[in-house]
Amino acid sequence: xxxxxxxxxxxxxxxxxxxxxxxxxxxxxxxxxxxxxxxxxxxxxxxxxxxxxxxxxxxxxxxxxxxxxxxxxxxxxxxxxxxxxxxxxxxxxxxxxxxxxxxxxxxxxxxxxxxxxxxxxxxxxxxxxxxxxxxxxxxxxxxxxxxxxxxxxxxxxxxxxxxxxxxxxxxxxxxxxxxxxxxxxxxxxxxxxxx
Numbered sequence: 001x002x003x004x005x006x007x008x009x010x011x012x013x014x015x016x017x018x019x020x021x022x023x024x025x026x027x028x029x030x031x032x033x034x035x036x037x038x039x040x041x042x043x044x045x046x047x048x049x050x051x052x053x054x055x056x057x058x059x060x061x062x063x064x065x066x067x068x069x070x071x072x073x074x075x076x077x078x079x080x081x082x083x084x085x086x087x088x089x090x091x092x093x094x095x096x097x098x099x100x101x102x103x104x105x106x107x108x109x110x111x112x113x114x115x116x117x118x119x120x121x122x123x124x125x126x127x128x129x130x131x132x133x134x135x136x137x138x139x140x141x142x143x144x145x146x147x148x149x150x151x152x153x154x155x156x157x158x159x160x161x162x163x164x165x166x167x168x169x170x171x172x173x174x175x176x177x178x179x180x181x182x183x184x185x186x187x188x189x190x191x192x193x194x195x
Contacts, residue, residue: 008066013058013175014189016044025090026054038179046189050078050182057089063172065191067147071184077103077139078182081110084147084154085173088113096176097168099147099156100131101184106143107131107156107163118152118167131156131163142187150194 013021018041026035030052039056040047046056069082083096095113100106109129116122120129135158137143148155151171156164177186 008193010190010192012190014041014046014186016187017041019046019056021059022056023059023089024054024056025092025094027052027092030054039177044187046177046186047074048080048177048179048184048186050080050179050184053092053178053180055083055094055176055178057083057086057174057176059174061172061174062191063149063151064194065149066194067145067149067175067189067191069145069177069189070142070187071101071145072137072142073103073139073182073184075183079103079180080182080184081178081180082145082147083112083174083176083178084149085115085168085170086176087115087170087173089174089176094176096173097154097166098178099145099164100128101145101178103136103139104134105131106136106145107133107158107161109154109156109164109166116169118169120166129164129166131158133161133163135159135161135163148194 081098087095098110100108
């Protein structure tokens with residue numbers, strides 16, 4: 001399924017030059033100077049500082065698509081993620097589904113802000129649906145993430161390997177890139193139509 005949409009219409013979410021089409025949410029009380037440097041477009045990549053905690057989210061919402069993105073750790077690998085179906089952008093922990101990028105845990109699925117699944121028990125503050133295997137590359141190397149979103153049906157891939165499948169409780173929302181601990185970079189962020 002991962003390659004089936006490759007011939008379909010592509011929409012770049014990051015143009016390589018600036019953060020047009022995105023907005024930023026940061027932890028309350030974050031230093032203003034830090035917040036303005038949290039996400040930067042530089043040399044075709046989005047550079048994420050890691051501190052303070054926050055996320056960059058698409059202004060537009062999406063419901064049926066394949067999301068492609070690439071990421072790498074540029075220092076000590078720590079924690080980050082990609083959120084889909086973000087319901088309340090601007091909240092520190094929005095109601096959303098997180099594609100976990102934490103080093104050693106890439107591909108886990110985290111339910112944020114009370115988000116639930118139809119096919120997995122979600123208990124506790126941040127329930128986690130474990131990934132199927134370990135396929136992330138070493139720190140400093142680029143990884144490829146793909147998320148197939150067909151309304152409530154979600155499939156997560158790391159470097160071409162299926163890591164998670166789930167059925168969400170809601171069918172559309174914003175897409176977000178997280179800052180949560182350490183510096184990393186994103187590139188080649190786009191969505192494609194799926195049939």
